[in-house]
Amino acid sequence: MIAAIRGTQDILPGTIERWQFVEATACRVFEQYGYAEIRTPIIEREELFAKGTGETTDIVQKEMYAFTDKDGERIALRPEATPSLVRAFVEHSLEQAMAVPKIYTLGPMFRRERPQKGRYRQFHQLDVEVFGVKDPSVDGEVIDLAWTLIRELGITGVELAVNSVGCPVCRPSFAAALVAALGEDVQTLCGDCQRRAVANPLRIFDCKVPADQRVIDALPHTIDYLCDECRTHFEAVRRYLDVFGIPYTLSHRLVRGLDYYTRTTFEVLAGQIGAQNAVLGGGRYDGLVKQLGGPDRVGIGFAAGVERLVLALPDTLALPEKRPAVFIAAIGEPAREAALTLLRDLRRAGVNAQVEYEGRSLKSQMKRADRLKAPLVFILGEDELARGEVSVRRMATSSQESVPLSGAVEFVKTSQ
RNA sequence: GUGGGUAUAGCUCAGUGGCAGAGCGCCGGACUGUGGCUCCGGAAGUCGCGGGUUCGAACCCCGUUACCCACCCCA
CATH class of the missing domain: 3.40.50.800 (Anticodon-binding domain)
Incomplete structure (x- = not known):
């Protein structure tokens, strides 16, 4: 028998109904908020993700499915959607073509990791992006959209975490402050953290090793080191969340793993779905469009994992039964x-x-x-x-x- | 890439050295053309794979593969 390859799965009748519910609900909510669907190829030039997702990220360094095509070109299966959507935005001058470049897509992504509950080599994301709007009200709208999606799906017991990671102006000084605050304590942390302290100090906040937590809890917070512009922006985002009545927790440990995030970052965490408890994550990426060769336009968006949303759906969810008349x-x-x-x-x-x-x-x-x-x-x-x-x-x-x-x-x- | 667990019928699983099992599901039957409940019968297995030990291995030993969970990281 030839079995499905590791980390991929068949979604069978009996389960697919829950997928259809998630996808139909998402499309309905996104359209209601004025987002337009686009679909981009699953394969792209490897370079797109090297530059977009980030050369230093684990996703690019060790998780990407990439191969050399017959004409010698390096091709990659997309590990995430954002770089593709940025490419399409630039390639088709969507800022001219659309009244407001608010777009969404959904489909399979590929990362070569060891599978576990809620994590697969082929997995599926819902992805939303807005281009060209600097105003913090759009941060508020995107987070509200994410929160509405979760609510419309009937998912409960979730937590919305929000933070600001600053910008290229203020982040370096924060990273320096982190290293300084750590001082000699670096020696007491786990091996991963010692490596992070050198490579990317912000990621120390991701550590889950219990013994490290006392030291990490005492570290300075990103929001205390924001430049004036970033601080003003983040305060405005928080005001909008209050206006929208969205409950959130300020999580100074939410630093996120992708290089391109600036300012606002957010995440929705669900219980009871395994160790991989982030069902949705996103943030602002003000430098990415330009970095990918486009005009100097800001961006913000989020991705939600369909497998994880399906896991997080309430047990009581009753889908209409399919039966002949x-x-x-x-x-x-x-x-x-x-x-x-x-x-x-x-x-x-x-x-x-x-x-x-x-x-x-x-x-x-x-x-x-x-x-x-x-x-x-x-x-x-x-x-x-x-x-x-x-x-x-x-x-x-x-x-x-x-x-x-x-x-x-x-x-x-x-x-x- | 690392660690732990698991692998027996379509599914869920029992079976600690002596004939391969149960429940559910599937197919057929219980007065000619009537579902569910009950009863009877039937089909269905390379016991993940390869070696070894033994008179004899699903069971013990070695190796290997796959899956699950967790780490790293992420949705």
């Missing part, structure tokens, strides 16, 4: 032909009607109808055929009546 059981060859004609007519009238394909016994056909949860069964045998009627059985009550064959379609439609 009527099942047609036929006995004997002449009746089978009449049944197929009736089947065609029902379907042309927009009715979900099913039949048994193999010529089985009536008993088997009834069993099939029951299993499909069809509320009505049309029984067509020699007797019915001779009278130009069908017997209609209501499965719930086991009651049975006769209906003229010519009125069968109408009968189903009126009893739906």
Whole structure:
């Protein structure tokens, strides 16, 4: 047997309904907020992510699926959507084409990590981006959109964390302050943290090693080192969140893993879905568009993990059951032909009607109808055929009546 | 890349050296053409794979692969 490759999975009937619910809800909410869907290729030039996601990130350094194409070009399977959306924004001058460049997309992403609960090599994201708006009110709108999505999905027990990581002006001084505050204590931290202290001090805040927490808790906070502009911006973002009535926690440890984030960062964390508890994360990336060769335009957005949202959906979520309106059981060859004609007519009238394909016994056909949860069964045998009627059985009550064959379609439609 | 756990029927799992099992599901039957409940019968297995020990291995030993969970990191 050839099995699906590691970290990929088939989403089967019984589960796919929850995916459809998540995707349909997301599209509805995004459209309501005025975002337009776009779809971009799954493969891109490797360079796009090296420059966009960041040469120093783990995603690019060790998790990206990349290969050399037959003409020698380096191709990558996208590990995230933002660089692709920025590329499309620039390539098609969407700022000219759209009244407001507010876009969303959804689809598979690829990262070569060891799979675990809520993390796969092919995973799926919902992704929202806004380009060219500096005003903090758009930070507020994007976070409100994220929060509304979570609420519309019925997901509870989540926490919204918000922070500001500053900009290229103020971040270096904060990083320096971090290292200075650590001082000799660096020696007492875990190996990962010691490496981070040199490579990217902000990431020390990601550490989960219990022994390190006392030292980390005492470290300075990003928001105390913001430059005037960043501080004013962040204060305004927080005011908007208050205006929108969105409950959030200020998390000075929310620094996020991608190089391009500036100023506002945020994350929605859910319990009960495993160790990978971030269902949604995003922030502002004011330098990215220019860095990718576009005009000097700011940007902000977020990505939500579909697998994680599906895990976080309430157990009580009741999705409408898919069932045929009527099942047609036929006995004997002449009746089978009449049944197929009736089947065609029902379907042309927009009715979900099913039949048994193999010529089985009536008993088997009834069993099939029951299993499909069809509320009505049309029984067509020699007797019915001779009278130009069908017997209609209501499965719930086991009651049975006769209906003229010519009125069968109408009968189903009126009893739906 | 690292650590731990698991691997037996379609699914969930029992089975600690002596004939491969259960529940659910599936197929058929219980007075000619009637579902669910009950009863009877049936199909279905390379016990993950490869070696080793043994008269004999699903079971013990070695190796290997896959999956799950966790670390790193991230959605």
